[in-house]
Amino acid sequence: MKLVELIPNFSDGRNGKIINLLSNCVKSFPDAKLLDTEMDYNHNRSVITVVCTIDSVVELAFNLIKIAAENIDMDIQKGLHPRFGATDIMPLVPLEDTTMDECIKLSREIGMMVGNELKIPVFMYERSATVPERKNLENIRNKSFQIEELRSVIGTGKYIPDYGPSVIGKAGSTIIGARELLIAYNIYLNTDDIKIGRKIASAIRAKDGGFAYVKSLAFKIPGKNVVQISMNIVNYRKNPLYRIFETVKSEAAGYGISIIKSEFIGMVPQEAMAQSFNHYLMSNIENTGILVYRQSKI
């Protein structure tokens, strides 16, 4: 079946009503399935995970972006996480029989509709990027370049949007694009020393010589003596979860601290789970990918 995964990130993690509106929108599509919703208060950000058939992708994504634009006011929004707009990013991931090229095409259709009809400036990223510098999200928006910085330079030099006006309204700007499947993974450490967190985040990330498919940042969790290593794993086959976990564990031990817990934001492919399961149990489970094998509750 031709399926696409959408993992939009919205710049509100505090108002349950907004998440509710977005969820209901997904549920109104018979061929879409809402897999997961996560709200993060400190980041003031929500992530929803949807799988839908290729035919509904454009309409569904557009409707979600519209709802976020109508309900999130970027003029007053604040939070830990870097952001450009109400719908901050809208990634499309090809699943099953869908190809990357199809996802790129769909992402452009969404971008054009959002730019033309909602008058939101749109930047295409990842595999849908129109210029190489926009491939990587961090080159578009990051901790030191967010909506505030974008306002004054949009429409100039590298900040000419792919679609929509060069004007930032209450909905901000939206980043859209097709990308490979990605695992969002956080590990929490029992330290309040962000410097240690930064060293560990640096040790594991590609940019600083770590694992080739890991991006990572360290965050201090406000009000708690805890540091979060926040990661994106863009190729779990090459950089398996257990290996990243064990490396962080070992690095942390070197500073006399340890892991409290870890968490996945959104979904984890069954194959990635089987990979780590097999590592720890020295076992042989194959990921057939065909089976939902749920034991009866009764």
Add this chain to the structure above:
Amino acid sequence: MKLVELIPNFSDGRNGKIINLLSNCVKSFPDAKLLDTEMDYNHNRSVITVVCTIDSVVELAFNLIKIAAENIDMDIQKGLHPRFGATDIMPLVPLEDTTMDECIKLSREIGMMVGNELKIPVFMYERSATVPERKNLENIRNKSFQIEELRSVIGTGKYIPDYGPSVIGKAGSTIIGARELLIAYNIYLNTDDIKIGRKIASAIRAKDGGFAYVKSLAFKIPGKNVVQISMNIVNYRKNPLYRIFETVKSEAAGYGISIIKSEFIGMVPQEAMAQSFNHYLMSNIENTGILVYRQSKI
């Protein structure tokens, strides 16, 4: 969805044509999925794993038993594994929205049809047992009480079948029943000392004071300096896989030996996998059971 798992055991592990007929029978049901087939030459036994919707269970199970009856001659069949008939056992496991009571009812329908139409004596076991002594398979047939012994006593005392005639034909007798989901799990140790294997198997099994839902035996693997701890885990929620693995690992270390590998026979429920995955990664994956999450190959 109301699903049932069937894991019939047939008394032939040498004739590929028979497994083929059985597999094709499963494939002819649009709402059934053949998950696994395993043939064992020495045991002269095959096990197939099928998931199907509740509506097809009776017809599918009956057809499989009929095919086995027509193609396996118990008058001449020989093998290592204890057996009563062509279809030796036909366990039904409730999955997803199916209840145990529904499976018990279905198993009785199958038993009645097999008895009446195929004239095969049927004994109901596990949760479908009509008398407590027939709950446990080992009380019905075992290494010292097989089809040969059954012939002379069938129809008398505890060997009055639940359905069908008290006469053993070429198809032998069939044991049918609903049971809980079970995980078949083997751990291999780098020792040729079966005595150590037996001590470890004893340490973990319910019978000797170990885990309440673990049955285990130790085997020396012929021609290799390896001992196998062979287990059935009848409640993985109460006795999770990682805990059993870690206990065997620790026991083995006490004898100066270690685990080489482990293996699952047949299927592992996603929930059991998630449970161990979460343990090792200190994480939070929920088993939603709704998702086939297969990455695009392209």
